[in-house]
Amino acid sequence: MAYAAFRSIGAYAPSKVLSNDDLAKMVDTSDEWITKRTGIKERRIAANDEFTSDMGVKAAKLAIERSGLDKSEIDMVVCATISPDYFCMPSTATIISTKLGLGNVTAFDISAACTGFVYILSIAKAFIESGMKKNVLIIGAEKLSAITDYTDRATCILFGDGAGAAVISATDNKDEAIIDIHTGADGQFADLLMSPNGGSGSFHDTLEQEATSCFMQMKGNETFKVAVKTLTKDVVEILKENSILASDIKHFVPHQANLRIIKAVGDALKLDDEQVVLTVEKYGNTSGASIPMAINDIYESGRLQAGELMLLDAFGGGLTWGSALVPFSPLK
Numbered sequence: 001m002a003y004a005a006f007r008s009i010g011a012y013a014p015s016k017v018l019s020n021d022d023l024a025k026m027v028d029t030s031d032e033w034i035t036k037r038t039g040i041k042e043r044r045i046a047a048n049d050e051f052t053s054d055m056g057v058k059a060a061k062l063a064i065e066r067s068g069l070d071k072s073e074i075d076m077v078v079c080a081t082i083s084p085d086y087f088c089m090p091s092t093a094t095i096i097s098t099k100l101g102l103g104n105v106t107a108f109d110i111s112a113a114c115t116g117f118v119y120i121l122s123i124a125k126a127f128i129e130s131g132m133k134k135n136v137l138i139i140g141a142e143k144l145s146a147i148t149d150y151t152d153r154a155t156c157i158l159f160g161d162g163a164g165a166a167v168i169s170a171t172d173n174k175d176e177a178i179i180d181i182h183t184g185a186d187g188q189f190a191d192l193l194m195s196p197n198g199g200s201g202s203f204h205d206t207l208e209q210e211a212t213s214c215f216m217q218m219k220g221n222e223t224f225k226v227a228v229k230t231l232t233k234d235v236v237e238i239l240k241e242n243s244i245l246a247s248d249i250k251h252f253v254p255h256q257a258n259l260r261i262i263k264a265v266g267d268a269l270k271l272d273d274e275q276v277v278l279t280v281e282k283y284g285n286t287s288g289a290s291i292p293m294a295i296n297d298i299y300e301s302g303r304l305q306a307g308e309l310m311l312l313d314a315f316g317g318g319l320t321w322g323s324a325l326v327p328f329s330p331l332k
């Protein structure tokens with residue numbers, strides 16, 4: 001049987017910084033409120049002519065280069081995004097694979113909001129373990145600034161742009177393999193976090209509604225409570241099912257939505273501060289890009305070494321959630 005190994009990571013963050021002080025000039029908020037309630041100090045914003053696919057390509061190039069593979073060996077591309085270049089078609093994954101010159105590959109997007117990266121990791125694992133694919137490029141890429149209402153202080157302080165990518169490859173060596181992945185969803189909470197317009201489920205009376213049709217809306221406080229409860233339950237279960245202790249985790253890489261959510265889940269697992277990976281302060285919430293951007297952060301700072309075990313953990317619109325036990329397994 002083939003196993004799936006997490007070979008490499010890459011990420012990209014646009015250069016433009018939007019600070020809390022910048023936001024305080026746009027809506028009724030303050031650096032103090034945002035820092036205290038979210039842990040976010042700044043986020044990155046893509047240029048007008050910089051699309052989700054452009055950021056995805058930059059992250060993917062690094063991931064392919066670091067995988068030690070030739071790009072011709074990639075046989076599938078999956079992109080997790082809620083801010084695709086085009087809402088209906090073509091998929092952002094097909095645009096990315098063409099910009100990378102990957103030729104004839106399977107390519108598609110999935111929509112699982114902030115849980116997107118855990119979902120595409122599970123898809124890559126399943127395709128590899130079934131023998132259908134050998135080297136899968138997975139990308140979480142978001143231009144959330146394009147679907148954020150910068151007059152709504154409840155949401156605009158949270159989100160940023162960026163991309164992260166990883167190469168997942170077939171291996172015979174079980175020690176290198178992704179151990180387990182949980183994914184879940186419950187549509188009864190759909191209204192907590194959604195872009196209520198712009199799809200076949202809505203219609204527009206005015207041009208103004210049409211123009212703002214994709215903006216995100218969130219019931220933040222209710223989402224917060226469900227997030228803490230769901231995430232804590234899920235990580236406890238995945239560790240227990242795999243007979244792994246929280247102390248065996250080298251890097252806990254949670255979705256970077258809110259420092260208070262991350263701390264609550266970390267405390268429930270009794271994790272030390274050194275185990276918890278944090279990028280929320282500098283990137284905010286980049287949805288599907290957030291986990292791979294955080295993994296890239298520890299990789300580039302030399303904190304992530306071959307063989308070290310990561311626990312990934314995410315929660316987002318849908319509602320969706322997921323967790324994964326992933327050893328970092330670069331080719332020697």
Ligand code: ACO
Pocket residue numbers: 028029030033034037038113114115153154157193219220221222223224227257258261285287315316317
């Ligand atoms: N600046 C100042 N005051 C604000 C702001 C702001 N930016 N936003 C809200 N407030 C006010 C509210 O109006 C409210 O005022 P009131 O008490 O007079 O009514 C007060 O602050 C408290 O508001 P809450 O919404 O209760 O604040 P909370 O502590 O819950 O923090 C936050 C809000 C940061 C959004 C938090 O609820 C959160 O992080 N929620 C979870 C987000 C999440 O995990 N989403 C899932 C992933 S995202 C995805 O899938 C795309």
